[in-house]
Amino acid sequence: MFRRTAQIAALLLVIAQTVCAVTLDNSMYSPRNRERSLRRQTNFIILHTTEAPAESSVNKLSANGECHYMIDPYGRIYRIIDSRRVAYHAGVSMWNGRVDLDEYSIGIEMVGYHDRNLSAQQYTSLAALLRELKLQYKIPDERVMPHSMIAYGRPNQWQKRNHRGRKRCGMFFAQSNVRAKLGLKSRQGSDPDVRAGRLVVADPYLQSVLFGGVRAVGTATSSPASLNVRRTPSDSVPAPSKQARSTWKKPNKKNGKK
Numbered sequence: 001m002f003r004r005t006a007q008i009a010a011l012l013l014v015i016a017q018t019v020c021a022v023t024l025d026n027s028m029y030s031p032r033n034r035e036r037s038l039r040r041q042t043n044f045i046i047l048h049t050t051e052a053p054a055e056s057s058v059n060k061l062s063a064n065g066e067c068h069y070m071i072d073p074y075g076r077i078y079r080i081i082d083s084r085r086v087a088y089h090a091g092v093s094m095w096n097g098r099v100d101l102d103e104y105s106i107g108i109e110m111v112g113y114h115d116r117n118l119s120a121q122q123y124t125s126l127a128a129l130l131r132e133l134k135l136q137y138k139i140p141d142e143r144v145m146p147h148s149m150i151a152y153g154r155p156n157q158w159q160k161r162n163h164r165g166r167k168r169c170g171m172f173f174a175q176s177n178v179r180a181k182l183g184l185k186s187r188q189g190s191d192p193d194v195r196a197g198r199l200v201v202a203d204p205y206l207q208s209v210l211f212g213g214v215r216a217v218g219t220a221t222s223s224p225a226s227l228n229v230r231r232t233p234s235d236s237v238p239a240p241s242k243q244a245r246s247t248w249k250k251p252n253k254k255n256g257k258k
Contacts, residue, residue, distance in 0.1 A: 032065030036085040044105035067107040073224030075121030146170035165203030
């Protein structure tokens, strides 16, 4: 009787995992995937904003292998690089003295902007994807972090020391109200590299958003269409391929993932 009950419980677990599994779109799987080495450790999930519309973002990210996943304004999740491999998303990065976080992290790009909220569809898809990745890699909530929290700048003509504040990318992911939408119950409370004197603060406003509780965006979600508006005429991204143009559009019965 006990054995039969255990078998039924195992079967129900498999069914539940299958039902909860996210749907991935592999149409923009990066040609760089096979070149990338396997990570030895996975300690962080880094959240980005593309700062560009979907049609240009997906093409650029795929061509260069710049993240593991991208989520478009309609909630479609593109797989760009195998989650076990290194993707070049973190750039010049540091957290608690550890540098080159590409070697220790999974990168998720959200189509959108650091000063504009995401769509409801994006929040739903990102929350589901985070649940799976956190479980798979045993990553605690506080290690799901915005890119702006780990990026740093080297000395330049304006700042004489290594400094935090090089990017505002994804900064609203540090906000408690945004994290609650994603099922994240804890967050980083301070910057260990600034505390230790390895970095100085170069962007006080960003620092207040990341650690001081200042809200960078409102609580209302954006519409998918508004996130596909090109912000400036000088986007430094290549023109989208025909394949990319055909895949970013609003899902329907023929081309959607449902």
